Amino acid sequence: MENKSTSPAVQLKGVYKRFGKVVAVQKMDLDFEEGSLVTLLGPSGCGKTTILRMIAGLEAPTEGEIYIKGKRVNDIPIHKRNLGMIFQNYALFPHKTIFDNVAFGLKYRNVAKGEMQAKVTKALEMVRLPGVEGRMPSQLSGGQQQRIAMARAIVIEPDVLLMDEPLSALDENLREEMRREIDNLQQMLGVTTLFVTHDQREALSMSDKIVVMKDGLKQQEGSPEEVYNYPRNHFVSDFLGHSNFFGGVIAGLEDEGVSVKLQDGNEFRVEHPGDWANNAAVELVIRAQKFELTYLDEAPPEPDMNTFDGTIKDRSYMGGEVSYFVELESGTMVHVIGIAKLTPFKKGEKIRLHVAPRHCGLLQKDKAGGDARPAK
Ligand SMILES: Nc1ncnc2c1ncn2[C@@H]1O[C@H](COP(=O)(O)OP(=O)(O)OP(=O)(O)O)[C@@H](O)[C@H]1O
Ligand SMILES: [Mg+2]
Known part of the structure; x- marks a missing residue:
């Protein structure tokens, strides 16, 4: 019998990823506790996106195992993994209305029309943009578009939320505001979230746990206070x-x-x-x-x-x-x-x-x- 309370929400065991000669991720062992916000932090090219893509099912690990809620997902395709994803450049469908953008994942799940309406309305309320269902993405600001991307990710009630540098296209003030919003939303929903960034302040201010990476290798993991106050190495x-x-x-x-x-x-x-x-x-x-x-x-x-x-x-x-x-x-x-x-x-x-x-x-x-x- 599956015991949910003891399985981590996401687990990587001995995961490697090679692209030809490039080793993007090596010997990665990670545990994300249910309901926590974990940040992957490291410089450009250290393998953050690759890890996220492997968890999402967009890339297969070369070696090792990935578990979501205790279940091995190596052979489970992306659309059966129940994950919400948010990327750097919003990636809204430009020719679909906000409603259709947010409802996208629900359509694949055969949700009845009335229920779909209710869920979209609620998701838009949660990201504090009620009533924009009929607009097109181009009629919203960058920050608003990113909130729509968030609504689209949470509307399906995902097991895990994956965010790859979702704030990097925003200016500094907006980033700060969105950082707090993501933090609040994550706590309100209690959804396990994996957040990728190369911004130290972002990682320190938001995370329950930070995983610091370099050259595809984990350097240290711990609470923001731990990694900041007790760094294990020079890097x-x-x-x-x-x-x-x-x-x-x-x-x-x-x-x-x-x-x-x-x-x-x-x-x-x-x-x-x-x-x-x-x-x-x-x-x-x-x-x-x-x-x-x-x-x-x-x-x-x-x-x-x-x-x-x-x-x-x-x-x-x-x-x-x-x-x-x-x-x-x-x-x-x-x-x-x-x-x-x-x-x-x-x-x-x-x-x-x-x-x-x-x-x-x-x-x-x-x-x-x-x-x-x-x-x-
Ligand atoms: N599809 C691919 N084919 C070949 N090499 C790849 C591929 N994807 C990633 N890589 C390489 O793997 C390494 C890790 O890339 P990754 O995109 O995971 O880094 P990142 O930490 O997300 O960097 P950034 O902060 O710039 O987004 C890099 O050396 C990259 O060039
Ligand atoms: Mg990346």
């Missing part, structure tokens, strides 16, 4: 935020952490438990947002920080934030992002840079994709 740390990386060696072991000597001679105290050995090669990771800047004559923001003097070499205003490149006296360049109203520093000014030991992360240098220690 994840870099991709999910503006990180500074410095090569160094362990130069001292203390109760509360370690001390790391950089190649430039500077020493950082890093608050990390763990079994680091003296002289082990490491990579020190510090997010650009974790530094604090003060003038040379000011007191440090808190006691026991790592403190270095430097010069602002570059400054770019980004609205609420300012991005600085600070050259330390050792010559090392550090990227710092500060809150605009708290950091009035100018190019060429001498400043003092502070970072708390708890905000410094460590990666093992010699191990490819080595484990990171917590960096809050």
